[in-house]
Amino acid sequence: MTGTPGAAATRDSETPQRSPPCSPSYDLTGKVMLLGDSGVGKTCFLIQFKDGAFLSGTFIATVGIDFRNKVVTVDGVRVKLQIWDTAGQERFRSVTHAYYRDAQALLLLYDITNKSSFDNIRAWLTEIHEYAQRDVVIMLLGNKADVSSGRVIRSEDGETLAREYGVPFMETSAKTGMNVELAFLAIAK
Numbered sequence: 773m774t775g776t777p778g779a780a781a782t783r784d785s786e787t788p789q790r791s792p793p794c795s796p797s798y799d800l801t802g803k804v805m806l807l808g809d810s811g812v813g814k815t816c817f818l819i820q821f822k823d824g825a826f827l828s829g830t831f832i833a834t835v836g837i838d839f840r841n842k843v844v845t846v847d848g849v850r851v852k853l854q855i856w857d858t859a860g861q862e863r864f865r866s867v868t869h870a871y872y873r874d875a876q877a878l879l880l881l882y883d884i885t886n887k888s889s890f891d892n893i894r895a896w897l898t899e900i901h902e903y904a905q906r907d908v909v910i911m912l913l914g915n916k917a918d919v920s921s922g923r924v925i926r927s928e929d930g931e932t933l934a935r936e937y938g939v940p941f942m943e944t945s946a947k948t949g950m951n952v953e954l955a956f957l958a959i960a961k
């Protein structure tokens with residue numbers, strides 16, 4: 773096939789060397805969703821990744837769904853991540869389910885200071901298996917790892933649960949930025 777000018781989808785799949793001069797500043801695109809109970813830190817996690825900032829203070833729950841783009845470079849390939857930040861509240865579940873199907877990767881968060889957010893991970897995984905693509909990449913994240921005194925979920929508990937479901941795991945902090953970029957880079961691979 774000859775290259776059609778303006779066909780972004782075609783250019784996205786090409787290597788950087790083969791891109792025409794007016795190509796977009798990325799080679800591939802990927803859709804990532806942030807999932808987990810309300811208050812686990814999904815919005816803060818996304819803001820930390822996108823802007824390197826932490827929103828402290830009043831907690832404003834996400835309504836429905838929102839997204840941001842960020843280009844990352846993985847093994848020399850520029851990947852534009854379209855990151856969907858979902859509302860954790862139950863009442864928005866039917867809205868967010870509609871977006872699962874398009875996601876190539878899911879970051880599933882719990883809060884290490886909140887036991888129910890950890891206990892609900894099994895229910896989240898059930899929903900994921902029901903609504904997402906079969907080959908979706910999933911990573912489990914124990915967020916708020918900067919809070920040492922309020923910790924109720926041990927790192928080993930996160931590891932054990934992740935092993936049971938065959939998904940990678942790490943602890944993160946949207947506050948300090950610990951492992952935030954690493955998590956996105958790992959799923960972008």
Ligand SMILES: Nc1nc2c(ncn2[C@@H]2O[C@H](COP(=O)(O)OP(=O)(O)OP(=O)(O)O)[C@@H](O)[C@H]2O)c(=O)[nH]1
Pocket residue numbers: 808809810811812813814815816817827828829830831832833834835858859860861915916917918919944945946947948
């Ligand atoms: N100490 C600490 N606090 C955090 C961290 N991440 C988020 N928070 C706080 O946790 C609260 C909830 O964060 P959000 O990012 O709004 O939570 P969410 O998961 O997006 O919530 P919904 O939009 O309702 O689904 C806010 O008060 C944040 O400041 C973190 O890594 N460490």
